[in-house]
Amino acid sequence: MTYEEFLDEVTTLLTELYDMADDAAIKLVMDAQAADYFVTHDDQPELRTFAQAKKEAVALYDARQKKTQTQQKQQQRLHQQRVQKKR
Template sequence: MTYEEYLDEVTTLIFEKYDIPENEAVKIVMAAQDKEFFVRHDKSAKLRNIDQAHKDAKTLFEAAGVKLAAKPAANAAAKPAANPAAKPAAKPPVKSAKGPAKPSK
């Protein structure tokens, strides 16, 4: 595959395997390009294969994971907290059909 096809494949794998928005996957791959992560891939066609694409997608996703992992926590903070002062409803006492218990001897 060509260098451009390889970058597309890595981007698609990040998007599909790790369930992040496509534009975020593109940003991850572009940032990796800026840091010259793909220079070896450009020079060697042997590195542009589907197995390597899976490895690179995982590597890049994990490297970006710190920023991405912070998003769910921010969303969780926006949810209203449960009311700690609220008490659970009391259960009504259970009545026996046999009447009061007899003392044992």
């Protein structure tokens, strides 16, 4: 499959596997592409398979979840620090 078809497949899998909205899945793939996440896939056609697309969709979603969890923990810590300062 072409590089563009591969990215489309990753995007489609994100919507199917994780019930993500189309816009959110597209943004996630575009952000990863902008961060050069898919450079090897562009350079190596043998990496552009349906099986690899599924692996990449899972990896991108997991990374997004971890980032979200980290941000939530940081916000909780800041909130706790503000509450303690007020006391």
